[in-house]
Amino acid sequence: MKKITIATRGSKLALWQSEHIKAVLEEKNPGLAVELKIVITSGDKIIDTPLAKIGGKGLFLKEIEEAMLRGEAQIAVHSLKDVPTVMPAGLVLAAITEREDVRDAMLSEKYTEIDELPKGATVGTSSLRRRMHLARIRPDLIIKDLRGNVDTRIRKLKEGQFDAIILAAAGISRLGLLDAVEHIYPISLMEMIPAMGQGALGIQCVDDPEVIKIAEQLEDEYSRIETTIERDFVDMLEGGCQVPIGVNAFVQDNGDVIVRSLLGLPNGHEVLGETKIVRKEEHANAGREMAQRLIDKGAKELLARAEEQANSIKSTL
Template sequence: MNKLTIATRGSKLALWQSNHIKAVLEEQNPGLEVDLNIIVTTGDRIQDRGLSTIGGKGLFLKELEEAMMRGEAQIAVHSLKDVPTEMPDGLLLAAITEREDCRDALLSEKYSNINSLPKKAVVGTSSLRRRMQIEKLRPDLIIKDLRGNVDTRIRKLKEGEFDAIILASAGINRLSLLDAVKHVYPISLEEMIPSMGQGALGIESINDDEVLKIVARLEDEYSRIETTIERAFVDELDGGCQVPIGVNASVLEDGNISVKAILGLPDGTEVLSDSKITSKKDYKSVGRDMAQEFIAKGAKELLARAEAMMGNE
């Protein structure tokens, strides 16, 4: 194989991610030519409504997957946090790259962290998970929906529409935006648990031996272990991208794994959370086991209420 096509969205972050993988693949495989097929997705076109009301993050993937099915591309590069836990027939999650910073970040022109925000400060996020955890930490804040690409979101912050916004640290780092705003505060895992897969890139591929062999070299062992736990936890709860679930697994220096999880109502009034240290050898089962512990405490009912609450907005 001497040519490979990547299906990608046209946003700045999506293009950075796809060009990054293109450069790595061309370096790893001398003589391989990699090009990009840029596709405008439904999620990119509909900017005036919250993601949870129009079908969630899967909207960013569907058209890319259809392009691969039609033979117009062999792989797609995704932020793994946007990739549903079930893959369509004929496509595989072929590689998970080394993880960037998995934390969320608070961006503000005036305030240096969550605690310094004044009462009734307006915080922008389109994520029910972030909203739930901010509401739990600071019920006195006003949370407003924030859509658009990273540049648009930062512009809205700078224009004074929001006192602070929350984005993924990984995207800020990848786009070199640390200096774009006066204060960038990485939110600790004790304050806010990230989304499953946050900070890692997932390489989705057609089921072709030659393509899979090329893509396999992008795989990172620790990222696969951590995100397998996170994705299994969400899958066991039937928690798509539209419900407020945070889960993070981190391989520790001693080889054990720290797992933290939270879920609840978007307004933060009711949440379930837990954390544990587990052995690396159990990584394939721990996500589902932890989800079952949450289910025994009423997680499914709580998530059903969360979904109903969003449906009424």
């Protein structure tokens, strides 16, 4: 194969991710030409409506997947947390890259951490999961929807529309924005459990053995183990970005995998979760088994109520 095309959104973060993978593939495959094809997605076009109200993060993938299925590109690079657990026919999740920081981060011009935020402070996030966690640890905060690319969100913070905003730490690092605001506070996993796959890139490609072989060069063993547990957990619960689910698995040096989960209502009033340690060699069913234990405790009924609450939140946005 002499040329591969990567389908990508045109945002700074998406372009950084795709350029990064382009450079790695070209280095590993001398003589291979890698080019980018920018795809404008529905999620990019609708910028004045809350994401949860218009269908969630799948709006950023649909047109990219369609471009690959039409033969216009062979590979796409996604933030894995945005990738649904089920692949469309003809596409595969060929590789998962080494993870960056999995944590969420609070950005603020005035306050150094969540505990420092004054009563009634306004915090911006488009994530129902982050809303749930914030409501649990600081029920006095005012949580408002926040849309736009990373630069737009930071601009809104600097303009004073929010006292703080919550973003993924990995995206801030990848874009070199660690000095973009006065304070960046990485939120501990004890305070806020990340979304499935957060911090990793998912390499989606057409179901072609030659393309898959090239994409598999980007695979990281530990990231695959961790995110398989996380994605199985969400898949078993039949949950997507329309309901608040946090799950994180971490492979320790001794081969133990710590798995943490939390799900519940967006207002944080009712939650279910678990922390468990499994051996790396026994990870294959860990996500589904944890999900089943929570299902036995009423997780699916709780998530159904969470979706109803989310819909009521949408109607007020």
